[in-house]
Amino acid sequence: MLTAVKKEAKIIYLSIKYALVRELLNKATFFSNIFFMVLNNSAMIVQWIILFSIKDNMGGYNFKQVLLLWGLAAGTYGVAHFFFERSFSLSEQIISGRLDTYIVQPKNILLSAIASDISVPALGDIIFSFIVYFIYGFSIKTFPIYILLCITGGLMMSSISIILNSLSFWFNNSDMIADVGNSLVVNFATYPDGIFSGLTKWLLFTIIPVGFINYIPLKVLINFKLYLLMINIVVCITLIFLAYFIFYKGLRKYSSSNLMSARI
Template sequence: MLTAVKNNFKIMFLSIKYNLMRCMENNVAFMTSIIMMIFNNASFIIQWLTIFALKETVGSYTLNDVMLFWAVSSGSFGLAHILFNGIHKLPDYIEEGKLDAYLTMPKNVLCYVATSSLEPSAFGDLIYGYLALIIFNFSIKNILLYTLLIILGSLIFTSFAVILNSITFFIFRFSYVTEALKEVFLNGCLYPDVIFKRAVKIIFFTLIPSAFASWIPVHLLMNFSLNKFLILIIFTIFIIILAFIVFYRGLKNYSSSNLMGIRG
């Protein structure tokens, strides 16, 4: 059991390494996409500067606090797309019957699919996350805690994406809804909790768990609480297990299109 887990981690690591090497083949395109993504994210500072010019605080949050929402969200989102970008291609694989190539390998299918691709611009998200943290809330403690929190955040986001994408096993063309819900998840992460009414907050704590990927980590960075941290870890484990269950339940519904293909 332990050897199997170890082997899977080794394969995932190698897969990510080769994805990275592939991306870096064209250095100019790779660097351009990273720089553009940093610029993209940074442009939203103007949005918040303008809002804070209109209103001194947003709830009890200052500009520095709001930038924590951005740091945590872009860091988690970036890490998820660096490590597990393949999961976002799952609906295409299911709808076009391209999953066969992954099923024939003596590896964990979900882990193999998840690490099959890497989004170069996600490095821009990850770098921006650290930059936002360093510029607006620098401390060594914050950097260490932030690193741990974005790992949890990326696992929550990826698990949520696995659950949504696995619905394509049951409902054809569900990918349109999936994309919309992922966008809502991200928007929920980027905006401070205080702007939402109670009903919306309940949705972000349950059906679309943005609160666990962003709001709780931000609260932990602002004021660490062991209870909240444990809740976050328990939720992360819970959603990962749920993602595996939904994926493998859905996989039983998969039908191949007998498409011949080669995967490197």
């Protein structure tokens, strides 16, 4: 079991390594992508400066705490898109019958498929996330937790995307549903939960699980409570298993398009 996990981890490591090498062929583009993404994320700080000039409390959070929410949102997004970029375009591969390349390999199909590409700008998101964390306030206690929460958030985000994209095994045009679902997660993640109420708040902790990806982690970082961290981890593991189950259930319906393709 452990050997199998090690082998899969090595595959992901090599996949990312080669993707990085490929991207680094054009260093100017590589670094400008990262730099501009940091700049792009930083621009949204202006929005919060304006909003806090109107009201000094945003849904129970102060400016630094909302900034930390942005950091978490960027960190989870960065982890999901850097390590598992293809989980966001899985339906495209399913519809066009391009999963063959992964099916014929004696490796985990889902892992190979989602980790077969990286998003360079996502590195900018991760860097931005750490900059924001250091502005919020570095501490030996919270730093490992922050990293852990970015990883679990990224895994949850990818899992949700896999679940939604896997609908393409059964329905046509479900890529649109996946796009909407993914944009729901991203858009809600950058606004504090305190501004929402009633049904919306309930939805954010159920159908659109942004609450578990960003809101609970924010509460953990502001005021550490072990049970909240455990909820985060349990939901993360549940979503991973659910994504795995749905993908493999759908894979039985998959039919190849006899498209010649190669992993480069």
